[in-house]
Amino acid sequence: GESVGLHLPTLSVQEGDNSIINCAYSNSASDYFIWYKQESGKGPQFIIDIRSNMDKRQGQRVTVLLNKTVKHLSLQIAATQPGDSAVYFCAVSGTYKYIFGTGTRLKVLA
Amino acid sequence: NAGVTQTPKFQVLKTGQSMTLQCAQDMNHNSMYWYRQDPGMGLRLIYYSASEGTTDKGEVPNGYNVSRLNKREFSLRLESAAPSQTSVYFCARGGPLGELFFGEGSRLTVL
Numbered sequence: 060g061e062s063v064g065l066h067l068p069t070l071s072v073q074e075g076d077n078s079i080i081n082c083a084y085s086n087s088a089s090d091y092f093i094w095y096k097q098e099s100g101k102g103p104q105f106i107i108d109i110r111s112n113m114d115k116r117q118g119q120r121v122t123v124l125l126n127k128t129v130k131h132l133s134l135q136i137a138a139t140q141p142g143d144s145a146v147y148f149c150a151v152s153g154t155y156k157y158i159f160g161t162g163t164r165l166k167v168l169a
Numbered sequence: 170n171a172g173v174t175q176t177p178k179f180q181v182l183k184t185g186q187s188m189t190l191q192c193a194q195d196m197n198h199n200s201m202y203w204y205r206q207d208p209g210m211g212l213r214l215i216y217y218s219a220s221e222g223t224t225d226k227g228e229v230p231n232g233y234n235v236s237r238l239n240k241r242e243f244s245l246r247l248e249s250a251a252p253s254q255t256s257v258y259f260c261a262r263g264g265p266l267g268e269l270f271f272g273e274g275s276r277l278t279v280l
Contacts, residue, residue: 102271159211
């Protein structure tokens, strides 16, 4: 069946460093990908998306990279700040609208 | 602000009780969704509504019913709550590109 996995359950980075969060998916037919941020006790917040006809998309301090060959996408956060502390997960288009990963908890160290 | 409001935010039920989770959007979008989020698992789709008057089952529909009352409101009903339905429930609305925008969640405990 379809699956989405993240490589690390927890990622700790120093404030000011860059963060890279990864996601792997199984369905080669997936054509739309979204990254969400979820703070404790809150709902998932849309960060950035990318379609399969692109391999890179940039937003404000965030970049999403898509490698369709190996079915992998990543979220890069530049100059990580304390406010970036949260759980990040990817959503990949699939049978039930989207398949969601379980998330990577990003901890920002002062 | 995702434009999605969920009520209640917290609820405790006893096994066998019924309740309805309410969701309303203020963005006038066609599609609305109900997800549940459990520890160690990704969000799972319970039901969705592609447009007013239509509803469809998602990945985990058993034990739930939904009503798309109008374009703005989409409710989720538990007819006879079970401990396995203890979870955080999120309502979402669709966006213009197919993205999802979520509410703040309803935390349900079934004893």
